[in-house]
Amino acid sequence: MPRTPDEVYTDLIRRVKAVALLDSCGALLHWDQQTYMPSRGSEHRAEQLALLAGLAHAQFTAPDIGDLLSEAALGGGAGVPGSSVAVNLREIRRAYDRATRVPRKLVEELARTSALAHDIWVEARRASDFARFSPWLAKLVVLKREEAAAVAGGGVLYDALLDEYEPGETVERLTPIFDELRTALVDLVGRIAGSPKRPDTSILHRAYPIAAQEAFGRTVAAAVGFDFQGGRLDVTAHPFCSGIGPGDTRLTTRYNLHDFGDAFFSILHEAGHGLYDQGLESEHYGTPMGEAVSLGIHESQSRLWENFVGRSRAFWEYWLPRAQEAFPEALTGVALDAFVFAVNEVRPSLIRVDADEATYNLHILLRFELERALIDGGLSAADLPEAWADGMERLLGIRPPDDAQGCLQDVHWSGGSFGYFPTYTLGNLYAAQFFAKARTELGDLEEQFRRGEFLPLKVWLNRKIHREGQRHRAADLVVAVTGEPLSPLHLLRYMSDKFGALYAV
Numbered sequence: 001m002p003r004t005p006d007e008v009y010t011d012l013i014r015r016v017k018a019v020a021l022l023d024s025c026g027a028l029l030h031w032d033q034q035t036y037m038p039s040r041g042s043e044h045r046a047e048q049l050a051l052l053a054g055l056a057h058a059q060f061t062a063p064d065i066g067d068l069l070s071e072a073a074l075g076g077g078a079g080v081p082g083s084s085v086a087v088n089l090r091e092i093r094r095a096y097d098r099a100t101r102v103p104r105k106l107v108e109e110l111a112r113t114s115a116l117a118h119d120i121w122v123e124a125r126r127a128s129d130f131a132r133f134s135p136w137l138a139k140l141v142v143l144k145r146e147e148a149a150a151v152a153g154g155g156v157l158y159d160a161l162l163d164e165y166e167p168g169e170t171v172e173r174l175t176p177i178f179d180e181l182r183t184a185l186v187d188l189v190g191r192i193a194g195s196p197k198r199p200d201t202s203i204l205h206r207a208y209p210i211a212a213q214e215a216f217g218r219t220v221a222a223a224v225g226f227d228f229q230g231g232r233l234d235v236t237a238h239p240f241c242s243g244i245g246p247g248d249t250r251l252t253t254r255y256n257l258h259d260f261g262d263a264f265f266s267i268l269h270e271a272g273h274g275l276y277d278q279g280l281e282s283e284h285y286g287t288p289m290g291e292a293v294s295l296g297i298h299e300s301q302s303r304l305w306e307n308f309v310g311r312s313r314a315f316w317e318y319w320l321p322r323a324q325e326a327f328p329e330a331l332t333g334v335a336l337d338a339f340v341f342a343v344n345e346v347r348p349s350l351i352r353v354d355a356d357e358a359t360y361n362l363h364i365l366l367r368f369e370l371e372r373a374l375i376d377g378g379l380s381a382a383d384l385p386e387a388w389a390d391g392m393e394r395l396l397g398i399r400p401p402d403d404a405q406g407c408l409q410d411v412h413w414s415g416g417s418f419g420y421f422p423t424y425t426l427g428n429l430y431a432a433q434f435f436a437k438a439r440t441e442l443g444d445l446e447e448q449f450r451r452g453e454f455l456p457l458k459v460w461l462n463r464k465i466h467r468e469g470q471r472h473r474a475a476d477l478v479v480a481v482t483g484e485p486l487s488p489l490h491l492l493r494y495m496s497d498k499f500g501a502l503y504a505v
């Protein structure tokens with residue numbers, strides 16, 4: 001007795017949920033590795049993680065998954081665009097095709113080469129010696145081109161890599177948006193550099209007792225709606241958020257006695273990611289309808305809380321008096337305007353992860369240019385340091401004195417992640433456009449922030465974005481939420497308003 005398409009669909013969903021459970025076991029082990037695992041456990045942990053990843057990959061790429069997808073597509077729900085069934089089938093098909101088009105031999109070679117290249121990169125960065133990493137980067141580029149060719153089927157190679165992180169996005173769509181952003185930001189950062197006004201950032205580098213930093217960070221994360229009954233906050237070397245599954249979302253940060261902003265803004269950033277994960281529909285867990293749209297949309301949620309809310313004057317009108325109670329020695333007598341200016345300093349610098357809100361996107365636009373040229377063949381790996389330094393000079397007016405502070409600073413390429421960088425700037429662009437829309441729909445947001453009310457915004461994001469899972473691709477979600485396609489104007493207007501006022505430019 002042949003099964004109906006609906007029965008096949010139910011079976012398919014059961015199978016992909018099992019894969020998601022395996023992945024979430026891996027995520028939990030990974031979180032533990034970054035937080036509490038004793039250092040000698042790393043070899044055993046690598047074996048555990050490799051086993052789970054292998055099991056998940058084998059289960060997801062089993063040939064009969066392709067058959068189930070084809071049969072389920074004949075069911076009624078599959079033909080209703082935007083229905084849960086149609087969305088799940090569309091996105092499972094996309095992931096399945098990606099996962100099965102790349103030959104197994106290439107997958108293994110990429111895994112092996114990127115693991116080795118990563119270790120070489122760690123050494124090369126420590127020694128600030130690009131020549132050591134260069135042949136490995138060249139090898140990775142060749143393999144990634146092969147992977148892209150297998151996935152793209154004659155299309156643009158870079159798009160096939162970008163698609164892994166930002167499904168459906170293309171260079172053709174991004175280029176005019178990024179060009180407009182680049183021109184305006186170079187101008188804005190240049191005008192700020194010429195301003196005589198400078199914040200006193202020493203305020204942020206006084207002594208901030210770590211226990212008080214942790215308590216204050218927790219209080220603020222809870223106030224913006226992060227649910228600690230379904231989440232945690234722990235310490236790690238590099239802050240991250242891990243959505244383990246329904247009811248279990250884990251934030252991490254790091255504390256530095258003499259740097260208030262480092263821990264505080266990373267807690268707020270990761271809490272933004274955490275609100276997205278906590279806002280996904282648990283009934284859809286393990287299927288595309290219960291997953292985030294893309295890295296860019298995920299990043300929009302973290303940047304929205306970190307920057308658009310957390311670096312606003314209205315936010316600190318409410319929180320500064322409370323911070324002064326938590327850190328009386330550092331903050332007694334500090335004026336609101338001085339504090340707000342200090343957390344909004346703009347200054348061209350060499351390292352992306354330390355960059356401020358205005359210069360950050362220029363770091364990304366440089367990487368976008370360079371990785372595209374590497375993949376297209378217009379730039380050879382050996383010429384990267386020179387191209388990097390020239391780009392930094394052109395965009396930010398500074399030249400790295402060595403490779404460690406130049407093209408060796410980021411981990412991404414050493415692990416074979418090409419096409420990842422643009423998702424950071426997309427996150428900022430999406431955040432600006434969502435935030436502008438929220439302001440028109442939620443009344444006076446600033447007035448709400450001044451009163452310590454952050455839940456209306458959080459609930460709006462839950463409703464408009466989180467609960468929708470992958471119903472829309474990122475570009476369509478932007479239109480669905482804001483009524484217009486992605487435009488750089490929202491981010492540019494926000495920045496010129498804020499920094500124009502602070503720096504009088």
Ligand code: ZN
Pocket residue numbers: 269273299302
């Ligand atoms: Zn993030």
